[in-house]
Amino acid sequence: MDRLLWIDGKPVPARSGRLAPVLSPANGETLAQVAQGGPEDVGAAVAAAKRAWESGEWRRATAMDRAKVLLRLAERIRAEAEELAALESRNVGKPIQEARGEIGMGADCFQYYAGLVPAFGGSTVPVGAPGTGLTFREPVGVCGLIVPWNFPFAITTWKVAPALALGNSVVLKPASATPLTALRLAELASEVGLPPGVLNVVPGPGGAAGSALARHPDVRKVAFTGSTEVGSEVLRLAADDVKRVSLELGGKSASLIFADADLDKAGASVSGSFGNAGQDCCARSRVLVERAVYDEVVERFVEHTRALRIGEPLDEATQIGSLISSEHRDKVDGYVRRGVEQGAKLCTGGRARAGAGSFYEPAVFRDVDPAMTIAQEEIFGPVVAILPFDTEEEAIRLANATVYGLSGSLWTRDVARALRVVRGVETGVISVNTGWSVHLEMPFGGVKRSGVGRELGPAALDHYSELKSVFISED
Ligand code: NAD
Secondary structure (H helix, E strand, O other): OEEOEEEOOEEEOOOOOOEEEEEOOOOOOEEEEEEOOOHHHHHHHHHHHHHHHHHOOOOOOOHHHHHHHHHHHHHHHHHOHHHHHHHHHHHHOOOHHHHHHHHHHHHHHHHHHHHHHHHOOOOEEOOOOOEEEEEEEEEOOEEEEEOOOOOHHHHHHHHHHHHHHOOOEEEEEOOOOOOHHHHHHHHHHHHOOOOOOOEEEOOOOHHHHHHHHHHOOOOOEEEEEOOHHHHHHHHHHHHOOOOEEEEEOOOOEEEEEOOOOOHHHHHOOOHHHHHHHHOOOOOEEEEEEEHHHHHHHHHHHHHHHHOOOEOOOOOOOOOEOOOOOHHHHHHHHHHHHHHHHOOOEEEEOOOEOOOOOOOEOOEEEEOOOOOOHHHHOOOOOOEEEEEEEOOHHHHHHHHOOOOOOOOEEEEOOOHHHHHHHHHHOOOOOOEEOOOOOOOOOOOEOOOHHHEEOOEOOOHHHHHOEEEEEEEEEOO
């Protein structure tokens, strides 16, 4: 089946006529031939978004009327959730159970911003002059949204929902490997009454379509999720026009386990490291353990890792699916070899599974030195480094000893310690006594090289709106 670009409310071929196969990484099956957009197509999509913006049909609709469309979209996604989850599962190679959760979260995201936006407005401000100060919240204009392949649908909704709720027009560039659910979302949005041109989707190579979007002069805001390397390039591309930019980038998050923690829970927290086969910006790819319980926690962690079921993405029992591609699997494997060469001890996994697909056995290393490559670089695969620490200060110092600062966990029963460590760790997000840290209702994003700005929660509304100050003289 061919999937075309989605521009101005309808499917259109790429100007070049190029199509590329989109594959299932679990078995090499071709899921669709997808049109490959380039700079001209991005230009056409931005022009459509700008026309929609200028017509005012969407941006001048009342917040309540926009919310009604988004609520219909949320319901439409729920009605088709099983098909969308299967599509996402096959395209990314991820377990169907995880894909279901992400589609559900996407639907909830539209519902959440539909509820938030009618209550989101400016304020009156007392000023030192005779008159009244007011602030207005206005949409930004055409937003360019660039999304990675690991959570294609969920991350798309994190950007599209607040952008649309506020009345912006959007051009979305999904990752080349995983454009299918984003294209379906655009169709669903059109079916529930989103005016043409308000949401456009241009799949295509990052270097051509993505960069054209980031530097297009009519794009006023760029929201990017992906690697730190590409994120800093996007920042440069957006700089000439002084666009608003938000970046959600890489991570090397740590899970800090203190000796007083519930070790049953902490030692079993492997899903925080290996969810989505570790292809998760928030993956706890480092586990820092107080030395007194180091051996015990390593043992438990390894045992729970060995129990994870690797299998076909659509199998209900699967916990670890395929990695996104054989190239990526080889890259992950290269990191594992490097860890062994540098002297870390591989306790389990660290091997590609024979046969079709890009399956990889989750790897756990112990005796890792903080300077080793596997403790420093984002691997973006199922590889965990477990390091010991002696004091709370050392734990915080180790947690902060990378260029990243996205997420993390700490495990302790001591509330005062929890508060001290939470304050000491330099991340945008951190959770206590759980390996999970993404909530639709809470801001999400990183510090240091993990990014700029926050998505989700009410904070996302700041990104997709401008504050206008109005003064009405009473003289
Ligand atoms: P990537 O940076 O290679 O690609 C991300 C997107 O950017 C894709 O759509 C790609 O086509 C596009 N792109 C590539 N080159 C471009 C360019 N020159 N100009 C504009 N766009 C370009 O990342 P990926 O491999 O798709 O995803 C993995 C990375 O994403 C990891 O580093 C991961 O940590 C990060 N990530 C971060 C978050 C977060 O919220 N912080 C969430 C998920 C993934």
